[in-house]
Amino acid sequence: MKKFKKVMSLLLVAAMIALVGCGNSNGSAQTGTTDNAAGTESAGDASAAEENAPAQAADGEVFKIGAIGPSTGSAAVYGLAVQNGADLAIKEINEAGGINGTLIEYNFQDDECDNEKSVNAYNTLKDWGMQMLVGTTTSGCCIAVAAESANDNMFQITPSGSSVDIINNNDNVYQVCFTDPNQGVGAAQYIGENAVAQKVAVIYDSSDVYSSGIYEKFVQEAANQSFEIVSAEAFTADNKTDFSVQLQKAKDAGAELVFLPIYYTEASLILTQANAMDFAPKFFGCDGLDGILNVENFDTALAEGVMLLTPFAADAEDEATQSFVSAYVAAYGDTPNQFAADAYDAVYILKAAIEKSGAAPSDSVSDLCEKLKGAMGEITVDGLTGEAMSWDADGAVNKAPKAMEIVNGNYSLIQ
């Protein structure tokens, strides 16, 4: 239906121009601009970035790092965090004299969490001269873009794209965050080992790779743990506003904990609806729930006590986290979430890999990728999202997860 509508709307624009002619030319022009709003906006971004650094762009003596993520749309919290996190790291590196004395140029493109727009953003960045990609932010888009970057042999490191399909068969792609299976396994182990609950219900999005990936591994690992899954219900992208049935089933099954391997938009609805039906289990999620406190007009009291496994806590006491958080708040006026930290780490991982391999900005995209791939297997990086992060040949990261709980409207680390 959506495709059909899209085709029809294109026909409409043509028909309006043909039928209505000059009389309504304002109207049709307007439709045209709104359809292309994303395109013009991103073109604007690109030209702005070029204007900022006209001198450096001339002789190829900079590393050009591109990033992609949804800075508008239903997952905008993630995209903006990635945009700012990477920006902060790059500014820091440039102020400190760059990587091996070479400065970095940075360009971020919006993909609205849409696969097609994400590939378009990738092509825009390629035209701009990108040499390495930090992105994309969400799994679905990342799978689409990874297929393109593998063709070009462009080095890609995704801060938060967690699906296994991103790194499978794409040896140019590396992850900063855990893969979905690892999150599912980690969540099941955490619930079991800490005896958080005995009866667990799951609500997941069967039309989303991130959610169903975590769900499958969670169920597998749950068999080895002391708790029992009493209800597992799915929803789909076309039917994600009414959760009364899924919640009723969890309630009837006597669930003490509801596991939500989903994104925060739907989770905020689930919390609201559970509250309306007097159902107050413990809610437990993965990194997709990070951002739930930023949903516009959402009553954050409902999220009180929600637990999530995510590798970054803004209130952690260590010095690296503290200085990152204060710099981020000063620059962007918002407390950073896990995605910002992932993106910040991604840039520093790139830096470590470039330094290790001795890659130079004059290398071709493909040569650069080969050098960095060699370096990734050897480096260990201490970042915000994990100590001594290392990578296997597939591109998956090894690090330990952290559990957090929402207390007084803030994420806080469970010790």
Place this chain on the structure above:
Amino acid sequence: MSFISYLINGISLGSVYAIIALGYTMVYGIAKMLNFAHGDVIMVGSFTVFFAVSMQGLPTAAGIILSVVLCTLLGITIEYIAYRPLRGAASSLAVLITAIGVSYFLQNVALLIFGANTKAFTSVVTIPAIKLAEGQIIISGETIVTIISCIVIMIGLTLFINKTKAGQAMLAVSEDKGAAQLMGINVNATISLTFAIGSALAAIAGMLLCSAYPSLTPYTGSMPGIKAFVAAVFGGIGSIPGALIGGIVLGIIEILSKAYISSQMADAIVFMVLIIVLLVKPTGILGKKIQEKV
């Protein structure tokens, strides 16, 4: 016990579908066109309430009135600018395509003004929930208001059509446009009135929808719009009681198939039932068989 909860949820969801379906069915009955922009008028209505109440701090009642007035004007304007010039002159396909275009236009305007971030809608209903059977069945205030509004709207609309001159004029136009015009009925004004009523209902449906499922995006109206269109076809497009029956049956089937068959197959089952009904009774449950004159 949970069966009763499911049934109540189904009726509540179905009531929203029914109110939206009324807009489709009235416009189809009178103008013989499918107004695919109807779902997006719902979204505009919800955004108006959100803007007035949550962003500007106006009282809820003012927000509701503003939303109904704005949607009514929007409905009339859309009809006047986009559909009226095509009526009679162009094929019905052209009008259909225009409607899809208007739908995209409204979505993109909302996207430009409000951005695509999901907004949590503050419920316009303040009635507390009713608890039955020692708290095992909870009927939310939204559910009660939705079902009551659906019944009130249905009765009001039936009285309006059967007892008032304007309503009779609508019936006449739906029977035969040419003959109605010869009898002195202003066909254009009657069609405008239909759009006005349909869009006002869309505003109410939007508020009820977003109160029950409090997430608001520029695409909020599109899926309920399609489901309500199915409900209208299911009940017999062009028939007002048909829209009520179609909507409620659809809502119940959706919730019960989620509960007892598969939560992810609910949509597939809903559309399968539609296909079966149309195979058995091509005009829908209450649809009239119209003999085409050759």
